[in-house]
Amino acid sequence: MTVMNSYPQWQTLQRLSQQLPHMRSLFAEDPKRAEAMSVSAAGLMLDYSKNRVTTEVMQSLLAMAQSAGLKDKIGAMFAGERINTTEQRAVLHTALRASADSEIDVDGQNIVPEVQQTLAKMEAFVEAITSGEWRGYTGKAITDIVSIGIGGSFLGPKIATQALRPYWSGKLRCHFVANVDATSLVEKLKLVDPETTLFLMSSKSFGTQETLTNTLSARDWFLSQGGSQQDIAKHFAAITSNVAKATAFGMDEANIFPMWDWVGGRYSLWSAIGLPIALMVGMDNFRALLQGARDMDRHFVEAPLAQNMPVIMGMLSVWYSNFFNAQSHVVLTYDHYLRGLPAYFQQLDMESNGKSVTLDGERVDFNTGPVIWGGEGTNGQHAYHQLLHQGTALIPADFIMPLQSHNPLGEHHAQLASNCFGQTQALMQGRTFEEALAELAGSKLSDQDKAIIARHKVMDGNKPSNTLLMDKLTPQTLGALIALYEHRTFVQGVIWQINSFDQWGVELGKTLGNDVLARLGAAEESTDLDGSSNRLIRLFRQGHL
Numbered sequence: 001m002t003v004m005n006s007y008p009q010w011q012t013l014q015r016l017s018q019q020l021p022h023m024r025s026l027f028a029e030d031p032k033r034a035e036a037m038s039v040s041a042a043g044l045m046l047d048y049s050k051n052r053v054t055t056e057v058m059q060s061l062l063a064m065a066q067s068a069g070l071k072d073k074i075g076a077m078f079a080g081e082r083i084n085t086t087e088q089r090a091v092l093h094t095a096l097r098a099s100a101d102s103e104i105d106v107d108g109q110n111i112v113p114e115v116q117q118t119l120a121k122m123e124a125f126v127e128a129i130t131s132g133e134w135r136g137y138t139g140k141a142i143t144d145i146v147s148i149g150i151g152g153s154f155l156g157p158k159i160a161t162q163a164l165r166p167y168w169s170g171k172l173r174c175h176f177v178a179n180v181d182a183t184s185l186v187e188k189l190k191l192v193d194p195e196t197t198l199f200l201m202s203s204k205s206f207g208t209q210e211t212l213t214n215t216l217s218a219r220d221w222f223l224s225q226g227g228s229q230q231d232i233a234k235h236f237a238a239i240t241s242n243v244a245k246a247t248a249f250g251m252d253e254a255n256i257f258p259m260w261d262w263v264g265g266r267y268s269l270w271s272a273i274g275l276p277i278a279l280m281v282g283m284d285n286f287r288a289l290l291q292g293a294r295d296m297d298r299h300f301v302e303a304p305l306a307q308n309m310p311v312i313m314g315m316l317s318v319w320y321s322n323f324f325n326a327q328s329h330v331v332l333t334y335d336h337y338l339r340g341l342p343a344y345f346q347q348l349d350m351e352s353n354g355k356s357v358t359l360d361g362e363r364v365d366f367n368t369g370p371v372i373w374g375g376e377g378t379n380g381q382h383a384y385h386q387l388l389h390q391g392t393a394l395i396p397a398d399f400i401m402p403l404q405s406h407n408p409l410g411e412h413h414a415q416l417a418s419n420c421f422g423q424t425q426a427l428m429q430g431r432t433f434e435e436a437l438a439e440l441a442g443s444k445l446s447d448q449d450k451a452i453i454a455r456h457k458v459m460d461g462n463k464p465s466n467t468l469l470m471d472k473l474t475p476q477t478l479g480a481l482i483a484l485y486e487h488r489t490f491v492q493g494v495i496w497q498i499n500s501f502d503q504w505g506v507e508l509g510k511t512l513g514n515d516v517l518a519r520l521g522a523a524e525e526s527t528d529l530d531g532s533s534n535r536l537i538r539l540f541r542q543g544h545l
């Protein structure tokens with residue numbers, strides 16, 4: 001028996017999924033549907049009424065969450081149990097934003113004081129850099145940060161910094177480098193002055209190829225521009241759990257910020273990995289970001305399942321993945337500052353739930369994590385929304401929008417909102433054949449042609465969407481929003497009984513990549529790999545086609 005059909009609610013949900021009326025009817029039957037199917041938490045409001053659910057469906061989905069022991073599993077994560085079983089690690093990104101007086105033990109030791117000390121160290125560092133007290137090797141204040149990292153050590157800080165643009169102190173510029181493609185680094189180095197630049201190397205392991213190569217090249221550049229070996233300490237700092245490697249590199253131990261094995265990379269922006277954010281928006285705003293996440297944590301732990309925003313969103317995703325075979329989920333942000341969020345949620349969810357075996361090592365025979373993608377509204381409306389409306393794939397959507405703009409200008413925000421709400425409405429109600437035909441009433445087409453065109457204009461509707469609103473995008477609401485998606489990811493992992501916190505899938509690619517690297521520069525040509533790989537390596541060595 002598979003995990004999914006061992007739940008007592010499986011049969012009921014199967015049956016309900018096949019008997020659901022169109023959402024148009026559900027709305028017509030119940031004028032208060034939107035009120036009943038909305039929840040608020042941590043400054044966010046979720047309207048999930050435009051989903052293919054009835055009260056009975058929601059009750060069964062929540063009962064399934066109960067059967068999976070979700071409440072206990074939430075408790076286990078927050079308490080620091082080693083729920084990342086394949087790496088024997090606790091999963092405690094929530095400890096990074098816990099209140100200073102909490103006690104969370106790992107191996108018998110309360111980790112909260114260390115978290116707080118790191119925040120204090122970050123605060124002193126941010127103050128020294130932004131006040132100009134910290135001086136470069138020629139005595140000038142720092143003007144530019146080049147943050148080097150990849151994956152979880154890159155995307156969170158980048159996206160959050162971008163999202164919090166209205167809160168930048170204006171004292172620094174921040175540039176992010178991730179890709180090992182030299183172009184990424186070289187183009188950034190063209191923008192900065194070695195005398196006034198601080199390189200922040202973010203790598204939990206201090207061993208990730210891209211980050212190491214970029215940092216070594218940045219150091220070579222620094223040394224070639226007039227800096228000396230002794231000056232490195234003034235221009236390079238690191239966030240890592242591997243202090244020995246960072247000091248061997250030339251960094252001053254005082255400028256090394258700790259990371260812990262109980263923080264997964266894609267969950268790490270709340271740690272010192274978030275230093276670029278703190279440098280750009282100041283420590284008060286960084287703490288407000290933590291506060292927003294903490295508010296969502298409290299809601300996740302305390303709210304009953306039926307009122308629990310991450311639980312509802314997680315269970316809706318399970319509903320579409322496992323009962324409607326949805327393979328994809330789209331995140332649409334109607335706020336230019338949040339344009340990077342879909343990519344961040346993509347990393348968060350796909351690296352977490354892109355798994356094919358259960359915790360017991362059994363192969364799954366049901367869908368796990370869907371493909372997460374998306375972009376900013378309204379741009380997508382003139383591109384991929386066509387497929388959302390009339391394509392053959394069922395793609396549940398999340399629409400995210402602040403009610404107030406940071407840049408109120410004429411009618412812009414009202415137009416943005418009208419597009420956001422109008423899209424959810426169109427997805428839900430669609431357009432019937434009769435409606436399409438009626439629209440063509442005044443045209444000169446023959447009745448036969450009208451019928452053909454009308455068929456092209458039919459939109460089935462009944463396409464699910466969530467709408468997430470907040471008053472305004474602030475550090476606090478951003479923190480709550482990111483924590484919401486972290487917990488939504490966790491909820492799905494619990495139902496599917498997979499480990500959402502390892503990422504073995506990326507390892508083989510890394511190993512083979514290293515093997516290929518050796519072959520690209522080897523004296524002898526490779527002949528022992530598959531034909532395609534041998535040929536690609538030969539072409540690279542040749543340098544032309």
Ligand SMILES: O=P(O)(O)OC[C@H]1O[C@](O)(CO)[C@@H](O)[C@@H]1O
Nearest residue numbers: 150151152153203204205208265
């Ligand atoms: O912080 P590190 O150790 O450089 O790792 C970077 C990223 O590489 C991964 O291990 C795998 O790609 C991510 O999980 C992680 O965020």
